[in-house]
Amino acid sequence: MSVAPPPGADLRTWLDHLQRTDRLAVARPGAALRHGVAAVANRLDGTAATLFPAPDGHPVPVLAGVLGARSWVAEALGVGDDALLERFERATREPVPCTEIDTAPCQDVVHREVDLTRQLPVPTHNEHDHGPYITAGLLVTRRPGTRVQNVAIHRLQVSGPDRLGALLLPRHTLEFFDDAEARGEDLPVAVVIGNDPITLLASQAIVPVDHDELEIAGALRGSPLPVTRCVTNDVRVPAGAEFVVEGRLLAGTREPEGPFGEFPQYYGPRAERHVIAVDAVTHRHEPIFHTIVGGGGEHLLLGAVPREASFLSHLRRSFPSVRDLHLSRGGTCRYHLAVQIDKGSEGEARNVILGALAVHYDVKHVVVVDTDVDVHDPAEVEWAVATRFQADRDLVVIPGAQGSKLDPSTDSGVGAKMGLDATVPLAAEPMRFTRIHVPGEEQIDPSTAVSAASPNWQKDLIRAPAGDGPTPSSADE
Template sequence: MEATRTNTDTAGHNAHPDLRGWLQWLSATDRLAVARKGLSLIDELAAVAKKLENERAVLFPSPGQHSIPVVANLFADRSWIADSLGVPTGELLSRFQNAVRHPLPWVEVMAAPVQDVVHHEVDLLKQLPIPKHNEHDSGPYITAALLIARNPKTGIQNVSIHRCQISGPDRIGVLLLPRHTLHYFRMAEEAGEALEIALVIGVHPACILASQAIAALDVDEMEIAGALLGQPVEMVKCKTNRVRVPAHAEIVIEGRILPKVREPEGPFGEFPQYYGPRADREVIQVDAITHRKNPIFHTIVGGGTEHLLLGGIPREATLLEHLQRSFPSVRDVRLTRGGTCRYHLAVKIDKASQGEPKNIIMGAFGGHYDLKQVVVVDMDVNIDDESEIEWAIATRFQADRDLVIISGAQGSKLDPSSNNGISAKMGIDATKPLATEPMEFKRIHVKGVENVDLDAALQDDPKAAFARIIAG
């Protein structure tokens, strides 16, 4: 569905855009299914969500006999993400780019709906409907929480998403990859201190998108979220620590990442469609839970469509910004579904000089270490169609001339083919040479195909028409 609302309409009747407003819009546009009550939190909920992941969001009332409902599949297509921001799909990346360029500082409030109910005595699985998702996951996981941490020295906040295993009534195992949260934690750990954090569950899609921006250290992603929304995000101080959290979130888990403590975490079904292995990881000690009255718990099925899109689109926007700084010929980028919306990047360019695609390939690898393959194509290739990308490789690429290989680079530790994150990179120049005979790379085209009116061209009752033709 193409977005039809303006940014002002995104807030609509809701002065503070939140998860509930987005769910109301999904319901109003027939994109929200409601499951029967009482589905099991162990596998069954995730199975239903997975079945509908490319069609509809799903709200689960009373899952596992919990009073708190669960929602999954907030996004089944990139057009839904554009819709959540009130822009056409074609303007999605430019909107995100503009938000990164012009962040909007958040504002602090003294009282907030997310603190309507406060639990200082914590039992995570009794108090929250936390599902188990993939078959061999080690148990229930919180998968859609924003982990907000403060720089121990400056107080500047970072927002990210991490897989969070329930390890005990008030204990969570967390995977910290080599990014900003881990940097903050190491700063705290070296000082012998715990890192104050909050896990925020159930926010407006803009906050989730912003958390995935490839931003510099000490850039607060909630300011990017504010720019996406067109209004500052209201934030409130946690009850047990100094972290500020979105005031209109559904649920907040307050805690600390403990220094010098590691405990087993995993396996867990990840975005590469494999299980992240079990290993000793960092540990969160939970100090309190706060939530709205009648809260809604958001979950993301690991490795599903929602997982891939929410991570992929902010990375696309950031990589496009990164490339366009040095290469004005770059017009668009896509992290492909087949490449898990992380590892394979297609870059569309208006080619200006020979050799330029290889420079763009090297520039792209510098944009994010997760990238494993970059394909550069011409303007006539639809990068939303993976078969078109493959066609460009098949007809415009020669391995002995157009291939770039880099060995021993940093990659994703979640890629099982890597050596603990050390990975090879491959770049493919699938563009046409600039100087060719006019018909050498001329794509075939059936004249008038764009103007065909099938209702006018085809008969209404094909079975009857066929029978008449056969009967003579």
């Protein structure tokens, strides 16, 4: 018996789902691509996805906020919030190969005469961004000489009618390009825009090189992802995408790119960076252009959930005591990691700290807490630090470590890492760290514990009928 795909397996189905549940807003036609789209999207961030008809009069609508809240991510995958990380982690372990088709919606229309500024409604987001940026495009590459693909999101500056500037950080895309450039060759690429939420999430999985994230998307969908070959190169792309921009990362070429508002809520600086020459643009009939506002909630969330799942899997292999973890919004969903453990021995929390700092160079600060602390609640984590942590005893500092180059407090990405052991000492007296608790509190239903209609507190409460409370003494009168 066939199983229905989860709601996030198709972009347009997902938009229908959001509209049915009052989470899709349609902006007034004609929003400005420069700052106007981003301004509205940010105001609705986390409450509704927003569709912008005719932005600056362009015939293609712009979409923002596809995944506006953590609960939406679980919903898109068809699971509960508590099963989200396990579902994603299992998909990284059990990928499903793609199925290739010859005729695909993403190639309904083919433009070999390319004019990006005319064919795509690319917004400019933040105040000091250099100009329009493609921010929700999956950059798909193939390792030279193999069929192995990599999928990632990189910021892409529209530098001309057929030219994109690309920031390639030291990850798998750059490794593929370095292989090609060492041979004096360009690297064929495809930029896929207007993807379903599940494929977007899969693109952010933290997996070893030579693991195709499109196969992780298939596992999350519960069926193979349909892909098709590009019209100008051998890269395979999701067949149901809205747009595909085909081109080549140019060997031996660097051009100015930036500044651009990034996830830490600062600007990535202008510098000489990689360049994509565009060979073709293909798209669906009546396509939709998806954008992710730099530094907004969708930007942060897309990085958080896949990383959490990958980090949880990695840490549990070495530390079975790890129960849960969370990358906090205040830590840009990259830099601050809270880890919950069921501590069995002293020193264990420190080992977890060291393992967590090594799991990915973005992780900067780690807090380890006990199982009675909800790592998804920043106030709970802060409380644990406030009441269970002593800096001269529980602080771990590692200087001179590789970090994020987008963290402005580092020296070109090199900085200090810190861990805080906010767990209870195992030898502590039982009542010393026992949390206060009101018996029966969890069973109270506030809707039945209070009056349906608010009474007049002076008339109905102070002067209660006889027998309903103490009678004032003559002295009180």
